[in-house]
Amino acid sequence: MTSEPSTPITAGAAGTWKLGDREVNRLGFGTMRLTGNGMRGNSEGAPIDRARAVGVLRRAVELGVNHIDTAAFYFSPLRSANELINRALAPYPDDLVIVTKVGPGRSPSGEWLGMAAPGQLRGQVEENLRQLGRDHLDVVNLRRTTQDSIAEHFGALAELRAVGLIRHLGISNVGPEHLAEAQAIAPVVCVQNQYGLGAQLAGTESLLEICGAQGIAFVPYFAIAGDRREAPTGVARTSEARTGAARTSEVRASATPDGEVLAVARAHGATPAQVRLAWTLHRGPHVLAIPGTGDPGHLVENIAAGALRLSPDELARLQPPPRHSGEA
Template sequence: MTTSIDATAAGTWQLGDRTVNRMGFGAMRLAQRSDGTPSDRETAKKVLRRAIELGVNHIDTAAFYFSATRAANELINSALAPYPDDLVITTKVGPGRDPAGDFLHVSTKKALRGQVEENIRQLGLDHLDVVNFRLGQSLDRGEGSLAEGFGALAELQQEGLVRHLGISNITADHLNEALDIAPVVCVQNQYGLSTRREDDALVELCAEHGIAFVPFFAIAGGTEQAAVSEVAKAHGVSEAQVRLAWTLHKGPNVLAIPGTGNPAHLEENIGAAGLRLSDDDLSRLNTIE
Protein backbone atom coordinates (compact mmCIF):
# COMPACT_ATOMS: atom_id res chain seq x y z
CA MET A 1 0.00 0.00 0.00
CA THR A 2 1.47 3.32 -1.05
CA THR A 3 -1.20 5.72 0.20
CA SER A 4 -0.37 8.61 2.52
CA ILE A 5 -0.86 8.22 6.26
CA ASP A 6 -3.92 10.28 7.05
CA ALA A 7 -6.71 9.61 9.56
CA THR A 8 -9.16 11.52 7.37
CA ALA A 9 -8.93 8.82 4.68
CA ALA A 10 -11.61 6.71 6.37
CA GLY A 11 -14.21 9.50 6.36
CA THR A 12 -16.13 11.03 9.23
CA TRP A 13 -19.05 10.35 11.58
CA GLN A 14 -21.10 12.46 13.97
CA LEU A 15 -20.90 11.98 17.73
CA GLY A 16 -23.85 14.16 18.57
CA ASP A 17 -22.92 17.63 17.34
CA ARG A 18 -19.22 16.78 17.02
CA THR A 19 -17.67 15.52 13.78
CA VAL A 20 -14.87 12.99 14.17
CA ASN A 21 -12.64 11.14 11.74
CA ARG A 22 -13.50 7.46 11.79
CA MET A 23 -9.86 6.57 12.47
CA GLY A 24 -9.14 7.64 16.03
CA PHE A 25 -6.77 6.74 18.84
CA GLY A 26 -7.12 4.73 22.05
CA ALA A 27 -5.12 5.90 25.06
CA MET A 28 -4.99 2.68 27.06
CA ARG A 29 -1.40 1.85 26.04
CA LEU A 30 -0.05 5.31 26.83
CA ALA A 31 0.47 4.74 30.56
CA GLN A 32 2.08 1.32 30.42
CA ARG A 33 3.54 -1.17 27.98
CA SER A 34 1.92 -4.50 27.19
CA ASP A 35 4.14 -6.17 29.81
CA GLY A 36 2.79 -3.85 32.53
CA THR A 37 5.87 -1.67 32.93
CA PRO A 38 5.39 2.12 32.87
CA SER A 39 5.72 3.79 29.49
CA ASP A 40 8.36 6.32 28.55
CA ARG A 41 6.76 9.69 29.22
CA GLU A 42 8.29 11.63 26.34
CA THR A 43 7.61 8.85 23.84
CA ALA A 44 3.94 8.74 24.91
CA LYS A 45 3.63 12.49 24.41
CA LYS A 46 5.34 12.19 21.02
CA VAL A 47 2.78 9.57 19.98
CA LEU A 48 -0.11 11.84 20.96
CA ARG A 49 1.24 14.83 19.08
CA ARG A 50 1.98 12.73 16.02
CA ALA A 51 -1.56 11.34 16.10
CA ILE A 52 -2.94 14.87 15.89
CA GLU A 53 -0.54 15.68 13.04
CA LEU A 54 -1.86 12.64 11.17
CA GLY A 55 -5.45 13.84 11.42
CA VAL A 56 -6.73 12.10 14.54
CA ASN A 57 -9.43 14.18 16.22
CA HIS A 58 -11.04 11.48 18.39
CA ILE A 59 -9.18 10.13 21.42
CA ASP A 60 -10.64 7.50 23.73
CA THR A 61 -9.38 7.51 27.31
CA ALA A 62 -10.32 6.84 30.95
CA ALA A 63 -9.17 7.99 34.36
CA PHE A 64 -8.41 4.35 35.25
CA TYR A 65 -5.80 4.11 32.49
CA PHE A 66 -2.77 4.52 34.71
CA SER A 67 0.37 2.73 35.83
CA ALA A 68 2.54 3.24 38.90
CA THR A 69 4.03 6.45 37.47
CA ARG A 70 1.93 7.41 34.43
CA ALA A 71 -1.70 8.38 33.77
CA ALA A 72 -3.18 8.56 30.28
CA ASN A 73 -5.32 11.61 31.01
CA GLU A 74 -2.39 13.56 32.40
CA LEU A 75 -0.26 12.65 29.37
CA ILE A 76 -3.03 13.82 27.03
CA ASN A 77 -3.34 17.10 28.91
CA SER A 78 0.41 17.66 29.04
CA ALA A 79 0.98 16.81 25.37
CA LEU A 80 -2.02 18.44 23.70
CA ALA A 81 -3.45 21.28 25.80
CA PRO A 82 -4.57 23.79 24.73
CA TYR A 83 -6.59 21.34 22.67
CA PRO A 84 -7.40 21.73 18.97
CA ASP A 85 -10.96 22.98 18.50
CA ASP A 86 -11.99 19.87 16.59
CA LEU A 87 -10.57 17.35 19.08
CA VAL A 88 -13.17 15.13 20.76
CA ILE A 89 -12.03 13.30 23.89
CA THR A 90 -14.23 10.38 24.87
CA THR A 91 -13.92 8.78 28.28
CA LYS A 92 -15.70 6.09 30.26
CA VAL A 93 -16.99 5.72 33.79
CA GLY A 94 -18.45 2.94 35.90
CA PRO A 95 -15.20 1.03 36.33
CA GLY A 96 -12.56 2.74 38.44
CA ARG A 97 -9.46 2.00 40.45
CA ASP A 98 -8.65 2.81 44.02
CA PRO A 99 -5.29 4.35 45.03
CA ALA A 100 -3.78 0.85 45.21
CA GLY A 101 -4.81 0.21 41.61
CA ASP A 102 -7.51 -2.34 42.43
CA PHE A 103 -10.59 -2.22 40.21
CA LEU A 104 -14.05 -1.33 41.42
CA HIS A 105 -17.36 -0.48 39.77
CA VAL A 106 -19.83 2.27 40.63
CA SER A 107 -23.31 3.22 39.40
CA THR A 108 -24.70 5.81 41.82
CA LYS A 109 -24.96 9.43 40.79
CA LYS A 110 -22.63 10.58 43.57
CA ALA A 111 -19.91 8.09 42.62
CA LEU A 112 -20.28 8.69 38.89
CA ARG A 113 -20.14 12.45 39.45
CA GLY A 114 -16.83 11.88 41.20
CA GLN A 115 -15.50 9.91 38.23
CA VAL A 116 -16.73 12.50 35.73
CA GLU A 117 -15.16 15.32 37.73
CA GLU A 118 -11.92 13.33 38.02
CA ASN A 119 -11.71 13.05 34.24
CA ILE A 120 -12.53 16.74 33.81
CA ARG A 121 -9.83 17.71 36.31
CA GLN A 122 -7.15 15.44 34.85
CA LEU A 123 -7.85 16.52 31.29
CA GLY A 124 -8.07 20.21 32.19
CA LEU A 125 -11.54 20.64 30.71
CA ASP A 126 -14.77 22.36 31.77
CA HIS A 127 -16.95 19.45 30.63
CA LEU A 128 -16.58 16.13 28.82
CA ASP A 129 -17.57 15.73 25.17
CA VAL A 130 -18.63 12.09 25.38
CA VAL A 131 -18.87 9.76 28.38
CA ASN A 132 -19.53 6.03 28.06
CA PHE A 133 -21.21 4.22 30.92
CA ARG A 134 -19.37 0.89 30.92
CA LEU A 135 -20.95 -2.20 32.42
CA GLY A 136 -18.82 -4.61 34.43
CA GLN A 137 -15.14 -4.70 35.28
CA SER A 138 -14.09 -7.38 32.79
CA LEU A 139 -14.59 -8.18 29.11
CA ASP A 140 -17.64 -10.28 29.99
CA ARG A 141 -20.74 -8.43 28.89
CA GLY A 142 -22.48 -6.60 31.70
CA GLU A 143 -25.58 -8.23 33.15
CA GLY A 144 -28.77 -6.74 34.50
CA SER A 145 -30.10 -3.25 34.07
CA LEU A 146 -28.00 -0.19 33.26
CA ALA A 147 -30.80 2.19 34.24
CA GLU A 148 -29.29 3.42 37.51
CA GLY A 149 -25.87 4.30 36.13
CA PHE A 150 -26.94 5.55 32.72
CA GLY A 151 -29.79 7.49 34.27
CA ALA A 152 -27.34 9.14 36.68
CA LEU A 153 -25.15 10.19 33.75
CA ALA A 154 -28.19 11.59 31.98
CA GLU A 155 -28.77 13.82 35.01
CA LEU A 156 -25.13 14.96 34.92
CA GLN A 157 -25.61 15.71 31.23
CA GLN A 158 -28.53 17.97 32.11
CA GLU A 159 -26.24 19.77 34.58
CA GLY A 160 -23.74 20.47 31.80
CA LEU A 161 -20.89 18.24 32.99
CA VAL A 162 -21.31 15.90 30.01
CA ARG A 163 -22.18 16.78 26.42
CA HIS A 164 -23.08 13.38 24.96
CA LEU A 165 -23.60 9.87 26.31
CA GLY A 166 -22.51 6.41 25.22
CA ILE A 167 -22.57 2.89 26.63
CA SER A 168 -19.94 0.16 26.67
CA ASN A 169 -19.69 -3.61 27.13
CA ILE A 170 -23.37 -4.02 26.38
CA THR A 171 -25.98 -6.10 24.55
CA ALA A 172 -28.80 -5.03 22.24
CA ASP A 173 -31.20 -5.17 25.20
CA HIS A 174 -29.01 -2.68 27.07
CA LEU A 175 -29.03 -0.34 24.07
CA ASN A 176 -32.81 -0.40 23.88
CA GLU A 177 -33.00 0.22 27.63
CA ALA A 178 -30.61 3.17 27.38
CA LEU A 179 -32.50 4.75 24.48
CA ASP A 180 -35.59 4.90 26.66
CA ILE A 181 -33.61 7.07 29.10
CA ALA A 182 -31.52 9.43 26.95
CA PRO A 183 -29.96 9.71 23.47
CA VAL A 184 -26.94 7.45 22.86
CA VAL A 185 -24.22 8.62 20.45
CA CYS A 186 -21.93 5.58 20.65
CA VAL A 187 -21.63 1.96 21.71
CA GLN A 188 -18.16 0.70 22.62
CA ASN A 189 -17.68 -3.09 22.71
CA GLN A 190 -14.88 -5.56 22.16
CA TYR A 191 -15.25 -6.62 18.53
CA GLY A 192 -13.17 -7.57 15.52
CA LEU A 193 -12.75 -9.85 12.54
CA SER A 194 -12.39 -12.93 14.71
CA THR A 195 -13.65 -11.58 18.04
CA ARG A 196 -17.22 -11.26 19.32
CA ARG A 197 -18.82 -11.68 15.92
CA GLU A 198 -22.14 -12.12 17.68
CA ASP A 199 -22.13 -8.32 17.66
CA ASP A 200 -22.57 -8.18 13.86
CA ALA A 201 -26.27 -7.64 14.50
CA LEU A 202 -25.55 -4.95 17.10
CA VAL A 203 -23.42 -3.03 14.59
CA GLU A 204 -26.42 -3.01 12.25
CA LEU A 205 -28.80 -2.01 15.05
CA CYS A 206 -26.56 0.94 15.92
CA ALA A 207 -26.51 1.98 12.26
CA GLU A 208 -30.31 1.93 12.17
CA HIS A 209 -30.34 4.39 15.08
CA GLY A 210 -27.52 6.57 13.71
CA ILE A 211 -25.27 5.48 16.59
CA ALA A 212 -21.50 5.01 16.28
CA PHE A 213 -20.19 1.53 17.00
CA VAL A 214 -16.67 1.81 18.43
CA PRO A 215 -14.85 -1.52 18.75
CA PHE A 216 -11.90 -1.92 21.07
CA PHE A 217 -9.23 -4.64 20.74
CA ALA A 218 -10.18 -4.77 17.04
CA ILE A 219 -6.66 -5.90 16.09
CA ALA A 220 -6.72 -8.91 18.43
CA GLY A 221 -6.72 -12.11 16.45
CA GLY A 222 -5.35 -14.98 18.47
CA THR A 223 -3.80 -17.59 16.20
CA GLU A 224 -2.57 -16.73 12.73
CA GLN A 225 -5.27 -17.01 10.09
CA ALA A 226 -4.39 -17.73 6.46
CA ALA A 227 -7.03 -15.44 4.96
CA VAL A 228 -5.69 -12.43 6.86
CA SER A 229 -2.12 -13.24 5.83
CA GLU A 230 -3.10 -13.64 2.17
CA VAL A 231 -4.99 -10.35 1.99
CA ALA A 232 -2.20 -8.53 3.81
CA LYS A 233 0.40 -9.89 1.39
CA ALA A 234 -1.69 -8.95 -1.63
CA HIS A 235 -1.91 -5.33 -0.46
CA GLY A 236 1.61 -5.09 0.92
CA VAL A 237 0.36 -4.24 4.43
CA SER A 238 0.41 -5.78 7.89
CA GLU A 239 -2.20 -8.18 9.24
CA ALA A 240 -3.12 -5.59 11.88
CA GLN A 241 -3.91 -3.09 9.11
CA VAL A 242 -6.14 -5.64 7.39
CA ARG A 243 -8.05 -6.23 10.62
CA LEU A 244 -8.54 -2.50 11.16
CA ALA A 245 -9.62 -1.95 7.55
CA TRP A 246 -12.10 -4.84 7.78
CA THR A 247 -13.60 -3.20 10.86
CA LEU A 248 -13.99 0.14 9.07
CA HIS A 249 -15.62 -1.66 6.13
CA LYS A 250 -18.40 -2.92 8.42
CA GLY A 251 -20.26 0.36 8.04
CA PRO A 252 -19.91 4.14 7.99
CA ASN A 253 -20.96 4.27 11.65
CA VAL A 254 -18.01 2.12 12.77
CA LEU A 255 -15.11 4.04 14.33
CA ALA A 256 -11.61 2.70 15.01
CA ILE A 257 -9.63 3.51 18.15
CA PRO A 258 -6.43 1.44 17.93
CA GLY A 259 -4.04 2.27 20.74
CA THR A 260 -0.28 2.16 21.03
CA GLY A 261 2.63 3.82 22.78
CA ASN A 262 4.93 3.14 19.83
CA PRO A 263 5.37 5.85 17.15
CA ALA A 264 5.92 3.32 14.36
CA HIS A 265 2.85 1.31 15.32
CA LEU A 266 0.83 4.54 15.40
CA GLU A 267 1.65 5.30 11.78
CA GLU A 268 0.92 1.70 10.79
CA ASN A 269 -2.48 1.82 12.49
CA ILE A 270 -3.50 5.15 10.97
CA GLY A 271 -2.29 3.97 7.59
CA ALA A 272 -5.14 1.45 7.65
CA ALA A 273 -7.59 4.33 7.21
CA GLY A 274 -6.64 4.45 3.53
CA LEU A 275 -6.68 0.70 2.90
CA ARG A 276 -9.53 -0.28 0.59
CA LEU A 277 -10.51 -3.93 0.62
CA SER A 278 -12.16 -5.43 -2.46
CA ASP A 279 -15.33 -7.49 -2.39
CA ASP A 280 -13.14 -10.54 -2.95
CA ASP A 281 -10.95 -9.57 0.02
CA LEU A 282 -14.00 -9.16 2.23
CA SER A 283 -15.49 -12.47 1.10
CA ARG A 284 -12.23 -14.23 1.88
CA LEU A 285 -11.97 -12.61 5.30
CA ASN A 286 -15.57 -13.38 6.13
CA THR A 287 -14.86 -17.09 5.88
CA ILE A 288 -13.04 -16.76 9.22
CA GLU A 289 -15.10 -18.02 12.16
Protein backbone atom coordinates in the same frame (compact mmCIF):
# COMPACT_ATOMS: atom_id res chain seq x y z
CA MET B 1 1.40 0.05 2.82
CA THR B 2 4.50 -0.47 4.88
CA SER B 3 6.70 1.24 2.28
CA GLU B 4 6.92 4.99 1.67
CA PRO B 5 3.41 6.12 0.69
CA SER B 6 2.74 8.03 -2.52
CA THR B 7 -0.01 10.07 -0.87
CA PRO B 8 -0.01 11.71 2.57
CA ILE B 9 -1.11 9.53 5.46
CA THR B 10 -4.14 10.98 7.21
CA ALA B 11 -6.85 9.69 9.51
CA GLY B 12 -9.35 11.38 7.21
CA ALA B 13 -8.80 8.71 4.54
CA ALA B 14 -11.25 6.44 6.37
CA GLY B 15 -14.06 9.00 6.15
CA THR B 16 -16.01 10.66 8.94
CA TRP B 17 -18.93 10.03 11.26
CA LYS B 18 -20.66 12.10 13.92
CA LEU B 19 -20.64 11.62 17.66
CA GLY B 20 -23.70 13.70 18.35
CA ASP B 21 -22.95 17.10 16.83
CA ARG B 22 -19.19 16.46 16.69
CA GLU B 23 -17.80 15.16 13.40
CA VAL B 24 -14.78 12.89 13.77
CA ASN B 25 -12.54 10.91 11.46
CA ARG B 26 -13.45 7.24 11.66
CA LEU B 27 -9.90 6.29 12.56
CA GLY B 28 -9.10 7.52 16.05
CA PHE B 29 -6.66 6.67 18.82
CA GLY B 30 -6.99 4.72 22.08
CA THR B 31 -4.73 5.68 24.98
CA MET B 32 -4.86 2.56 27.13
CA ARG B 33 -1.54 1.22 25.93
CA LEU B 34 0.37 4.37 26.84
CA THR B 35 0.43 3.66 30.55
CA GLY B 36 1.17 0.00 31.30
CA ASN B 37 -1.86 0.26 33.51
CA GLY B 38 -2.87 -3.18 34.73
CA MET B 39 -5.46 -3.71 32.05
CA ARG B 40 -5.73 -7.22 30.64
CA GLY B 41 -2.93 -7.78 28.13
CA ASN B 42 -1.28 -4.48 28.99
CA SER B 43 0.28 -5.00 32.40
CA GLU B 44 3.64 -6.49 31.48
CA GLY B 45 6.77 -4.37 31.61
CA ALA B 46 7.24 -0.69 32.33
CA PRO B 47 5.14 1.99 30.65
CA ILE B 48 6.75 3.75 27.73
CA ASP B 49 8.81 6.88 28.25
CA ARG B 50 6.65 9.90 29.08
CA ALA B 51 8.18 12.06 26.37
CA ARG B 52 7.58 9.32 23.83
CA ALA B 53 3.94 8.96 24.89
CA VAL B 54 3.44 12.72 24.58
CA GLY B 55 5.09 12.60 21.16
CA VAL B 56 2.81 9.80 19.96
CA LEU B 57 -0.28 11.75 20.99
CA ARG B 58 0.90 14.89 19.24
CA ARG B 59 1.83 12.93 16.13
CA ALA B 60 -1.61 11.30 16.07
CA VAL B 61 -3.26 14.71 15.98
CA GLU B 62 -0.81 15.88 13.30
CA LEU B 63 -1.95 12.92 11.19
CA GLY B 64 -5.59 13.92 11.46
CA VAL B 65 -6.78 12.02 14.52
CA ASN B 66 -9.54 14.03 16.19
CA HIS B 67 -11.16 11.27 18.27
CA ILE B 68 -9.21 10.08 21.31
CA ASP B 69 -10.48 7.40 23.69
CA THR B 70 -9.42 7.42 27.33
CA ALA B 71 -10.51 6.80 30.93
CA ALA B 72 -9.46 7.90 34.40
CA PHE B 73 -8.89 4.22 35.21
CA TYR B 74 -6.18 4.03 32.53
CA PHE B 75 -3.27 4.60 34.86
CA SER B 76 -0.18 3.02 36.38
CA PRO B 77 1.98 4.22 39.29
CA LEU B 78 3.93 6.32 36.79
CA ARG B 79 1.41 7.29 34.12
CA SER B 80 -2.16 8.54 33.70
CA ALA B 81 -3.63 8.49 30.21
CA ASN B 82 -5.73 11.58 30.90
CA GLU B 83 -2.80 13.58 32.21
CA LEU B 84 -0.67 12.53 29.23
CA ILE B 85 -3.42 13.83 26.94
CA ASN B 86 -3.53 17.09 28.89
CA ARG B 87 0.22 17.56 28.73
CA ALA B 88 0.46 16.65 25.05
CA LEU B 89 -2.53 18.44 23.58
CA ALA B 90 -3.78 21.28 25.81
CA PRO B 91 -4.88 23.83 24.80
CA TYR B 92 -6.99 21.42 22.81
CA PRO B 93 -7.71 21.82 19.09
CA ASP B 94 -11.29 22.92 18.45
CA ASP B 95 -12.08 19.78 16.44
CA LEU B 96 -10.66 17.29 18.96
CA VAL B 97 -13.23 15.01 20.60
CA ILE B 98 -12.11 13.25 23.77
CA VAL B 99 -14.23 10.25 24.73
CA THR B 100 -13.88 8.88 28.24
CA LYS B 101 -15.66 6.21 30.22
CA VAL B 102 -16.89 5.71 33.76
CA GLY B 103 -18.37 2.89 35.79
CA PRO B 104 -15.68 0.54 37.10
CA GLY B 105 -13.55 1.91 39.91
CA ARG B 106 -9.87 1.40 40.71
CA SER B 107 -8.03 2.12 43.93
CA PRO B 108 -4.86 4.28 43.83
CA SER B 109 -2.87 1.02 43.97
CA GLY B 110 -4.63 -0.20 40.83
CA GLU B 111 -6.97 -2.74 42.40
CA TRP B 112 -10.31 -3.10 40.64
CA LEU B 113 -13.18 -2.10 42.93
CA GLY B 114 -16.13 -3.18 40.80
CA MET B 115 -18.94 -1.01 39.53
CA ALA B 116 -19.45 2.38 41.12
CA ALA B 117 -22.83 3.21 42.60
CA PRO B 118 -24.90 5.65 40.52
CA GLY B 119 -24.25 8.39 43.05
CA GLN B 120 -20.49 7.90 42.67
CA LEU B 121 -20.45 8.56 38.92
CA ARG B 122 -20.31 12.32 39.39
CA GLY B 123 -17.02 11.89 41.25
CA GLN B 124 -15.65 9.84 38.35
CA VAL B 125 -16.77 12.47 35.85
CA GLU B 126 -15.17 15.22 37.91
CA GLU B 127 -11.93 13.23 38.12
CA ASN B 128 -11.82 13.01 34.32
CA LEU B 129 -12.50 16.75 34.10
CA ARG B 130 -9.68 17.53 36.52
CA GLN B 131 -7.15 15.28 34.83
CA LEU B 132 -7.99 16.52 31.35
CA GLY B 133 -8.23 20.16 32.37
CA ARG B 134 -11.72 20.56 30.91
CA ASP B 135 -14.93 22.17 32.11
CA HIS B 136 -17.03 19.57 30.28
CA LEU B 137 -16.52 16.16 28.71
CA ASP B 138 -17.29 15.67 25.01
CA VAL B 139 -18.56 12.09 25.32
CA VAL B 140 -18.83 9.81 28.35
CA ASN B 141 -19.42 6.08 27.95
CA LEU B 142 -21.05 4.14 30.75
CA ARG B 143 -18.94 0.99 30.99
CA ARG B 144 -21.29 -1.78 32.06
CA THR B 145 -19.94 -4.68 34.15
CA THR B 146 -22.42 -7.26 35.48
CA GLN B 147 -25.70 -5.43 35.95
CA ASP B 148 -28.73 -6.54 33.97
CA SER B 149 -30.17 -3.02 33.95
CA ILE B 150 -28.17 0.14 33.28
CA ALA B 151 -31.10 2.51 33.79
CA GLU B 152 -30.09 3.88 37.18
CA HIS B 153 -26.45 4.44 36.21
CA PHE B 154 -27.27 5.89 32.81
CA GLY B 155 -29.90 8.11 34.38
CA ALA B 156 -27.27 9.52 36.73
CA LEU B 157 -25.09 10.41 33.74
CA ALA B 158 -28.08 11.94 31.96
CA GLU B 159 -28.49 14.28 34.94
CA LEU B 160 -24.85 15.36 34.59
CA ARG B 161 -25.46 15.94 30.91
CA ALA B 162 -28.43 18.14 31.75
CA VAL B 163 -26.26 20.40 33.95
CA GLY B 164 -23.56 20.72 31.30
CA LEU B 165 -20.75 18.53 32.66
CA ILE B 166 -21.20 16.09 29.77
CA ARG B 167 -22.04 16.90 26.17
CA HIS B 168 -22.95 13.44 24.83
CA LEU B 169 -23.46 9.95 26.24
CA GLY B 170 -22.47 6.47 25.12
CA ILE B 171 -22.51 2.95 26.53
CA SER B 172 -20.00 0.10 26.54
CA ASN B 173 -20.05 -3.68 26.98
CA VAL B 174 -23.77 -3.91 26.30
CA GLY B 175 -26.45 -5.71 24.33
CA PRO B 176 -29.42 -4.46 22.32
CA GLU B 177 -31.66 -4.41 25.40
CA HIS B 178 -29.26 -2.05 27.19
CA LEU B 179 -29.19 0.27 24.19
CA ALA B 180 -32.99 0.41 24.15
CA GLU B 181 -33.03 1.03 27.89
CA ALA B 182 -30.55 3.89 27.60
CA GLN B 183 -32.23 5.46 24.57
CA ALA B 184 -35.45 5.74 26.58
CA ILE B 185 -33.57 7.96 29.05
CA ALA B 186 -31.28 10.10 26.87
CA PRO B 187 -29.75 10.01 23.38
CA VAL B 188 -26.88 7.54 22.87
CA VAL B 189 -24.24 8.65 20.36
CA CYS B 190 -21.92 5.61 20.51
CA VAL B 191 -21.68 2.00 21.60
CA GLN B 192 -18.27 0.60 22.48
CA ASN B 193 -18.07 -3.21 22.52
CA GLN B 194 -15.53 -5.94 21.96
CA TYR B 195 -15.35 -6.58 18.24
CA GLY B 196 -12.74 -7.48 15.68
CA LEU B 197 -11.72 -10.04 13.11
CA GLY B 198 -11.28 -13.15 15.20
CA ALA B 199 -13.07 -11.98 18.35
CA GLN B 200 -16.75 -11.11 18.29
CA LEU B 201 -19.08 -11.59 21.19
CA ALA B 202 -22.12 -13.62 20.23
CA GLY B 203 -24.91 -11.26 19.19
CA THR B 204 -22.65 -8.30 18.49
CA GLU B 205 -23.34 -8.33 14.75
CA SER B 206 -27.01 -7.60 15.42
CA LEU B 207 -26.07 -4.75 17.75
CA LEU B 208 -23.74 -3.34 15.10
CA GLU B 209 -26.64 -3.38 12.62
CA ILE B 210 -29.01 -1.74 15.11
CA CYS B 211 -26.50 1.04 15.68
CA GLY B 212 -26.18 1.61 11.95
CA ALA B 213 -29.94 1.79 11.50
CA GLN B 214 -30.22 4.36 14.30
CA GLY B 215 -27.22 6.46 13.25
CA ILE B 216 -25.23 5.51 16.35
CA ALA B 217 -21.47 5.09 16.13
CA PHE B 218 -20.21 1.57 16.85
CA VAL B 219 -16.71 1.77 18.31
CA PRO B 220 -14.95 -1.60 18.73
CA TYR B 221 -12.16 -2.47 21.06
CA PHE B 222 -10.04 -5.52 20.15
CA ALA B 223 -10.11 -4.31 16.54
CA ILE B 224 -6.54 -5.49 15.94
CA ALA B 225 -5.59 -8.01 18.58
CA GLY B 226 -8.75 -10.01 19.05
CA ASP B 227 -9.18 -11.24 22.61
CA ARG B 228 -5.68 -10.32 23.75
CA ARG B 229 -5.84 -6.72 24.97
CA GLU B 230 -7.80 -3.63 25.95
CA ALA B 231 -10.40 -4.90 28.41
CA PRO B 232 -10.14 -4.27 32.17
CA THR B 233 -8.95 -7.29 34.12
CA GLY B 234 -11.66 -8.43 36.47
CA VAL B 235 -14.21 -6.14 34.85
CA ALA B 236 -14.83 -7.04 31.24
CA ARG B 237 -13.75 -10.64 31.28
CA THR B 238 -14.44 -12.20 34.63
CA SER B 239 -17.58 -10.22 35.36
CA GLU B 240 -19.07 -10.88 31.95
CA ALA B 241 -18.61 -14.58 32.57
CA ARG B 242 -21.01 -14.25 35.50
CA THR B 243 -23.89 -12.68 33.60
CA GLY B 244 -25.18 -15.90 32.11
CA ALA B 245 -25.81 -14.18 28.79
CA ALA B 246 -24.26 -15.89 25.80
CA ARG B 247 -23.69 -12.51 24.20
CA THR B 248 -21.32 -11.37 26.93
CA SER B 249 -20.02 -14.59 28.40
CA GLU B 250 -18.61 -16.26 25.33
CA VAL B 251 -16.27 -14.86 22.73
CA ARG B 252 -16.74 -16.38 19.33
CA ALA B 253 -13.44 -17.68 18.02
CA SER B 254 -13.17 -16.85 14.37
CA ALA B 255 -12.61 -19.58 11.82
CA THR B 256 -10.65 -17.12 9.71
CA PRO B 257 -7.14 -18.60 9.45
CA ASP B 258 -4.23 -16.28 10.12
CA GLY B 259 -2.99 -17.39 6.72
CA GLU B 260 -5.93 -15.67 5.02
CA VAL B 261 -5.17 -12.42 6.81
CA LEU B 262 -1.52 -12.70 5.85
CA ALA B 263 -2.35 -13.45 2.21
CA VAL B 264 -4.58 -10.39 1.94
CA ALA B 265 -1.92 -8.30 3.65
CA ARG B 266 0.74 -9.43 1.20
CA ALA B 267 -1.50 -8.64 -1.75
CA HIS B 268 -1.74 -5.03 -0.55
CA GLY B 269 1.80 -4.64 0.75
CA ALA B 270 0.22 -4.17 4.18
CA THR B 271 0.61 -5.67 7.63
CA PRO B 272 -1.89 -8.14 9.15
CA ALA B 273 -2.83 -5.48 11.71
CA GLN B 274 -3.67 -3.06 8.91
CA VAL B 275 -5.89 -5.67 7.27
CA ARG B 276 -7.71 -6.27 10.56
CA LEU B 277 -8.30 -2.54 10.97
CA ALA B 278 -9.48 -2.20 7.38
CA TRP B 279 -11.86 -5.14 7.84
CA THR B 280 -13.33 -3.44 10.90
CA LEU B 281 -13.86 -0.16 9.05
CA HIS B 282 -15.52 -2.05 6.18
CA ARG B 283 -18.27 -3.27 8.55
CA GLY B 284 -20.20 -0.04 8.04
CA PRO B 285 -19.79 3.72 7.70
CA HIS B 286 -20.83 4.11 11.35
CA VAL B 287 -18.02 1.84 12.59
CA LEU B 288 -15.07 3.71 14.09
CA ALA B 289 -11.67 2.34 15.10
CA ILE B 290 -9.52 3.43 18.05
CA PRO B 291 -6.29 1.41 17.83
CA GLY B 292 -3.74 2.31 20.45
CA THR B 293 0.03 2.10 20.47
CA GLY B 294 3.06 3.65 22.10
CA ASP B 295 5.20 3.09 19.01
CA PRO B 296 5.41 6.00 16.54
CA GLY B 297 5.93 3.61 13.62
CA HIS B 298 2.90 1.53 14.51
CA LEU B 299 0.87 4.71 14.86
CA VAL B 300 1.62 5.64 11.25
CA GLU B 301 0.80 2.10 10.09
CA ASN B 302 -2.52 2.13 11.96
CA ILE B 303 -3.56 5.44 10.46
CA ALA B 304 -2.46 4.35 6.99
CA ALA B 305 -4.88 1.42 7.31
CA GLY B 306 -7.73 3.89 6.90
CA ALA B 307 -6.89 4.15 3.21
CA LEU B 308 -6.78 0.37 2.67
CA ARG B 309 -9.70 -0.80 0.53
CA LEU B 310 -10.55 -4.50 0.56
CA SER B 311 -12.35 -6.12 -2.37
CA PRO B 312 -15.61 -8.06 -1.93
CA ASP B 313 -13.69 -11.28 -2.54
CA GLU B 314 -11.14 -10.40 0.13
CA LEU B 315 -13.86 -9.52 2.62
CA ALA B 316 -15.55 -12.86 1.91
CA ARG B 317 -12.28 -14.70 2.56
CA LEU B 318 -11.81 -12.91 5.86
CA GLN B 319 -15.37 -12.97 7.13
CA PRO B 320 -15.82 -15.82 9.62
CA PRO B 321 -18.79 -18.10 8.95
CA PRO B 322 -21.85 -17.52 11.13
CA ARG B 323 -22.02 -19.51 14.32
CA HIS B 324 -25.19 -21.53 14.62
CA SER B 325 -27.13 -21.75 17.82
CA GLY B 326 -26.01 -24.60 20.05
CA GLU B 327 -22.42 -24.70 18.81
CA ALA B 328 -19.77 -24.93 21.48
